[in-house]
Structure formats: structure tokens, C-alpha cells
Amino acid sequence: MKDLGYRQSQGDHTLFFKHSASGGVTALLVYVDDIIVTGNDEKEKDDLKRRLIQEFEIKELGRLKYFLGIEVAYSRQDIFVSQWKYVTDLLIETGKADCKPAATPMDSNQKLSEGREEPPVDKGMYQRPVGRLIYLTHTRPDIAYSVSVISQFMHDPREPHLQAAHRILHYLKGSPEKGILFKRNSVLTLEAYTDADYAGSIVDRRSTIGYCTFLGDDLRVKWEEPMKFYCDNKSAINIAHNPIQHDRTKHIEIDRHFIKEKLEE
Known part of the structure; x- marks a missing residue:
């Protein structure tokens, strides 16, 4: 990608981008053997695909619809990105598929501490769903703060920390379809x-x-x-x-x- 004039993002090393003299931009994101190509420079995108075909055996799957648990839906005026199926699978995996929905992901007055006096919980049982929740924040910024709080106690989780994690799952139960809307304006x-x-x-x-x-x-x-x-x-x-x-x-x-x-x- 660098040989083709692309720059590697320092925030995400799997992202490469190139700005053309005409003001257009082309971006490529790679994960193992899956690649996303996007941008507003059609000529550069065509050139990039041709060079990739020369280097690798690839198959073009068309417009992006699903990538690493992220679903993409289109209309004439916007693009909607969500992880609906990811949330549904997470609720089933944690036994929360039939739980009572919560209105908010965390009590605004709750202050979590290390809680050494509280009973400990199984570390694996705590770390797995919290890890899944961290990935979910890509399309659910509404739970970003709550997840950042509970992720601070991965090394020694206690009962209040687990309850706070369950509160986020209860919140997701009531709003599994939420995501990010990119409007054309x-x-x-x-x-x-x-x-x-x-x-x-x-x-x-x-x-x-x-x-x-x-x-x-x-x-x-x-x-x-x-x-x-x-x-x-x-x-x-x-x-x-x-x-x-x-x-x-x-x-x-x-x-x-x-x-x-x-x-x-």
C-alpha cells in the first residue's frame, strides 16, 4: 500500500488512505483476508482494485453489508451502521435474552470502587462479556462511558462490578437496534x-x-x-x-x- 502512495494511519495500522490531486480521498481497511475499499475518487479505486488483483487472488463481493459483526444499511440520504445481530448473540451468550430492559446503561449516581470487601466473581465470566462490550462501543457510543468504567476492574472483578456489567446488558436488551447514522448533508x-x-x-x-x-x-x-x-x-x-x-x-x-x-x- 505504501508503494502505491498510500499513508498508514497511526491511530489504526490496518487503515491506509490516499488523497489525490483533485481533492478526492480513497481509503482501504484490511483485517486478515477481508478488505474494505471506499472513497470518492472512482479512478483511484479502480486503479487500486486492479493492482490488488495483480498481487493477490481476490474476489469482489460488492457493496459492504456486513464486516466483523458490523451491519451496514443504505438509503439515498444516509448510511446506518449497527451491530444488531452482535447484540442479540451477546444477550443469548450471557443468558440475558429474556431479561428486563433498563432505561439507562448505568446509574448516574453510582461510583464503583475496587470493592475489596465485596465477594469476588469468576474472572473469565466477567472478562468475556466486558471484552465483547468494548468492541460494541464502535457503533454504540451511548455505552462507551459505562463500559470504560467496568473495564477498569478486569484484574479483580467483584460483585458490584458484575452487576454494573449486567445493567449495560439490560440496557442493550431494550435497544438492540441502535447504531450510528451518517447523513448526507x-x-x-x-x-x-x-x-x-x-x-x-x-x-x-x-x-x-x-x-x-x-x-x-x-x-x-x-x-x-x-x-x-x-x-x-x-x-x-x-x-x-x-x-x-x-x-x-x-x-x-x-x-x-x-x-x-x-x-x-
Whole structure:
């Protein structure tokens, strides 16, 4: 691929892409003996297929419909990517096919700790579904945070961790068909969303931050306008307007954990 002028992605080494002088882009993704080719430069795609045929014995299967558990559906206005069958198989495998659906993947007030005083659970029984859930986050960003939390306890899972994992499965039971919708539109805006749970970990008082960015629907766009930035800073505003609330902040606990960590190092 590099000999053909393609660059290898540093974020995913199985992804190769090439930008043509006309502004088009062609991308190739490979997994063992399966390949996806996409892009808006038809000539380059045809050239790439011809070169691949010269190097390997390949068979073109047409428009992408199913790849590594990911289902792709098309219409004139959009492309929908989901893992419906993957979710269904996961629920059957974990014995949750007939479970009661949950409205959310995690209780927003729940704080999981190492829970050494709680009864341990079988490590394999915990790691297998959590691993499957990690892969599911490719098309289900709505469970990304919850899965990131329970995956922190893979080395020593306890009963509360398993219950939290089951809560995600119950949530999936009520929404197995959800996925990501890529709409065809001409509106190009750059937006970023971020939120942070300041010093939210009850184990070491570390913070958890999450963010996502959206730039239209192209792979390479030059953008020079101001970007919209959304964040949740109500607490900071309230504290700034009411100094009495300063004694309720977590700075003292954070300082204590920080100093203790440095002393141990």
C-alpha cells in the first residue's frame, strides 16, 4: 500500500488512505483476508482494485453489508451502521435474552470502587462479556462511558462490578437496534462537546473526562471558522459567584492523594 502512495494511519495500522490531486480521498481497511475499499475518487479505486488483483487472488463481493459483526444499511440520504445481530448473540451468550430492559446503561449516581470487601466473581465470566462490550462501543457510543468504567476492574472483578456489567446488558436488551447514522448533508460545521467528572474517582480522586468532535461528514476538510464548544461548567460558575461554596470543593482531598502518590513514588 505504501508503494502505491498510500499513508498508514497511526491511530489504526490496518487503515491506509490516499488523497489525490483533485481533492478526492480513497481509503482501504484490511483485517486478515477481508478488505474494505471506499472513497470518492472512482479512478483511484479502480486503479487500486486492479493492482490488488495483480498481487493477490481476490474476489469482489460488492457493496459492504456486513464486516466483523458490523451491519451496514443504505438509503439515498444516509448510511446506518449497527451491530444488531452482535447484540442479540451477546444477550443469548450471557443468558440475558429474556431479561428486563433498563432505561439507562448505568446509574448516574453510582461510583464503583475496587470493592475489596465485596465477594469476588469468576474472572473469565466477567472478562468475556466486558471484552465483547468494548468492541460494541464502535457503533454504540451511548455505552462507551459505562463500559470504560467496568473495564477498569478486569484484574479483580467483584460483585458490584458484575452487576454494573449486567445493567449495560439490560440496557442493550431494550435497544438492540441502535447504531450510528451518517447523513448526507451540505452543512459543514465544527463542533466539540466535553464534560468532566472532576475528581470523581473514589479510589484515587482522579478526574474522568469525555469528549467528542464533529466536523461535517468528510475525511479531510479545511476549516478556518470559529468552532462551537460545549461544556458543563455550572458548578464552576456557582462557586465563582458564591465563595462560601469553596469549602465544599474536592481540592483538599485531591492534594492529599497527590502528595501520597508522590511520596510512594
